[in-house]
């Protein structure tokens with residue numbers, strides 16, 4: 001989306017992340033915001049915009065520009081810089097920058113919002129509605145016919161170190177008698 005006069009003035013017509021001058025500067029609303037209010041938008045060059053649109057942050061040298069942009073006074077620029085830095089957290093310079101910067105809580109919440117929304121879509125709960133996490137121990141609440149392995153795991157069987165099936169809130173994986181099997185969350189309760 002083209003940048004309006006307010007954004008032109010604020011950005012000085014350069015990319016607010018990497019300071020590059022570009023004929024095709026774009027106004028980018030920092031998710032989960034989608035509107036055209038300048039407060040929610042960052043002016044990006046086509047290079048930054050393409051990498052962000054593709055969620056491709058492998059060009060770590062390019063993203064060193066964030067060590068500067070994170071100090072911007074514009075909350076949208078802070079939030080976007082913070083968000084990308086957290087994805088580069090394995091780089092020492094990115095981790096150090098995240099540690100040294102102080103941002104208001106709403107800005108950090110904004111930066112993390114998209115990832116949190118994605119994560120919150122899949123929540124694994126046991127038969128009593130208790131949230132399950134990877135590494136938990138669960139107990140079977142009924143006899144389970146283990147398909148393929150040809151045995152029945154009796155009610156009361158303890159399954160340690162479960163793993164959550166990432167894209168299916170109804171399923172976990174665990175080992176029973178040496179076999180890793182998929183277990184439905186509605187047939188287990190979390191062991192405390």
Ligand SMILES: [Zn+2]
Pocket residue numbers: 015016017018019020044045046047048049
């Ligand atoms: Zn840029």
